[in-house]
Amino acid sequence: MNERILISGASIAGLTLAHWLARHGFRPTVVERAPAPRAGGNGVDVRGDAVEVVERMGLMPRVRELATDVQGMKFVDAADRAVARIDTRDPGSVEIMRGDLVALLREVADVETIFGDSVAGLEQDDDGVTVTFEHAPARRFDLVVGADGMHSNVRRLAFGPEDRFVEFKDHYFAFADTDASLGEDRWVTMFNTPGRMTGIYRSGNHAQAKAYFMFRSAPLDLDHRDVAGHKRLIGEVFGDDSSWRTRELLDAALADPDFYFDALGQVRMDSWSNGRVALVGDAAWCASPASGAGAELALVGAYRLAGELAAAGGDHRVAFARYDAAHRPLVHEKQRIGPNVRLMVPRTEGGRCVRDVLARLPLMKVVGAVERRVRAGNARPLPEYAPEGRAGDARQERSPASSTGGHRDGRSRRRCS
Template sequence: MASWLARHGIQPTVVERASALRLGGNGVDVRGDAVTVVERMGLLPRVRELATDVRGMQFVDATGRAVARIHTQDPASPEIMRGDLVALLRAATDVDVLLGDSIRALEQDDDGVHVTFEHSPARRFDPVVGADGMHSNVRRIAFGPEERFITFKDHYFAFADTDAALGEDRWVTMFNTPGKMAGIYRSGNHAQAKAYFMFRSAPLDYDHRDVAEHKRLVSEAFAGEAGWRTRQLLDSALTDPGFYFDALGQVRMNSWSDGRVVLLGDAAWCASPASGAGAELALVGAYRLAGELAAANGDHRVVFPRYDAAHRPLVNDKQQIGPNVRLKVPKTDGGRCVRDVVARLPLMKAMSAVERRAQARNARPLPDFTRAA
């Protein structure tokens, strides 16, 4: 968003709670219109160079024997590690960045928004864009408590750095017991691998910023799980200070704007990691919002409804996560057996093709805002 605004001659300020650029995270897919957006930024060659080169997903039994494989690699839709994408975007963006700070209060009037920060002096802005994730601070201040907008999808997940020797090169390997999944993501172009954990649960009460508590919850969920390499993966992941844990949830809102405040990315429409669409939705949404702001000379009364109407059909499609969770975390042993049989059939590839065609039919055309840049 900041990069496109700067290209349009609008000078934004980025506020980031972390004290440094956060380069962690897992693999993200650049697909659909997001490929066009990245190409228009001039970054597509570098995205392809840094692609993870992961062939697909494989499911293993307790001994490590592969019982099913799904090839997901698509040369037209590169997958890149989130940290690599962040670094590319930052290098392409020359804007003011406030690190180690956060917004404390927003006061709107007819001429702008008075923003109070936790540490920096207060400043005024024309619009404020909240792009601060599922647990958005901006959304809480401007729209209300997150409980009004987040729908819990019955699972929790975690990922962290782990020993690459525990996984097979160029595959996402998963092992299941009823309601649980332990796995490892090993890119062909990266020395570092990622451990994955997901488990079915009733809602848990925890602080989403307390990493020590997150590690305890995952350890308890997988206590006694000794099959495959689950114990080794967990022991390795628990040593990573960047250990990430959260609920599998979706953000659903009737409107993404209130006056001069507007939401973008997971803050507005988190489709959950099960959708595999977080990067696509964020890249396309940011491109549309920045382009509409430039085209309408910053008139938020015109821009925000246009942005909502154009982008919401894609969001609605991607929030229909369908069988993705059941595929990765079957509830029962019987469900796992059925999953393994289905995964061995060409049906999965055909279903994906049908889904892509349906989304293409429902998608709104992507305007070429580069002419205004």
């Protein structure tokens, strides 16, 4: 029952879900609009329960090998003098370039994948979902999962228009490749003018670096896929600024074909499923890059969704409800982004001065340590899910907990794989 599952989006959430569904004996198919996995973006954090998920996928040693080893954020003046530094290292977290993480996940998501296509229509009935594609012929699936990011196409088709769910957070941002010599090794260097930030993210393990732009704005009427329009906008907003290294970073960004731009937004939904269609990752709960938790939420959420489906023997009604209940507290916690944006983009010159003074104090380190202690105190073991009543699955492990309805908490038991 409910074996054939279509996943829209081959990024962190979609590939993790595909891996775990296949391991639990389902037959996932992934459809990705881009012609190949999208490699762009800065560093993302694998932390908290996401470390355990990646460990269980066998990837944690390689994630550690590729870690960016970034030490923290450095704020500079127009003469490139460091006015303050914040050490952001977290012993419970490993930062890796988003593109590297996607490449690793792709290696272990060995499932049918259709690139260069997108879902065009979804029609649900009692037995499944008829899916039409922009290019491929229509197909039947038992379930469909949207893992297609903040501007999710599946969410629009199954739940309604984007403006009902996406909350704009007053800023736009862009990332692009740039020359590493423009930034200090292993630091995220940021330069501010009121309401704007230009930065450079330089990882310890990569020849290249990422230019980073962020600016405060009222909502603009933009097409999220119009890259030429995004480049024009960034050119207009930062083009008059010749201070610090803004001109060089802007030139590099505008020449980069992998230029990535988006609104800073959060997705808020009362439910992540509608019948046979569910959402995972940014499509369901985007917390924004300001949360630093996009990858963590996607990895843990996808793991839980696949696990709950397995534990419920493929019964989507039971599984989707349990997935929602289990994952929502973490999403709520991570959507509280606090002063992160004001820290990176002070609105006024006075705000920047206050930020610089605060950044020189060991405040962030203390806050980080307290947060880690609270997190550790509240932590519950990530369940190891066992398939429940799935025909033909000779590998399933039987235990009292799995035979009475689902998943088992505790790491000491044997893995189901």
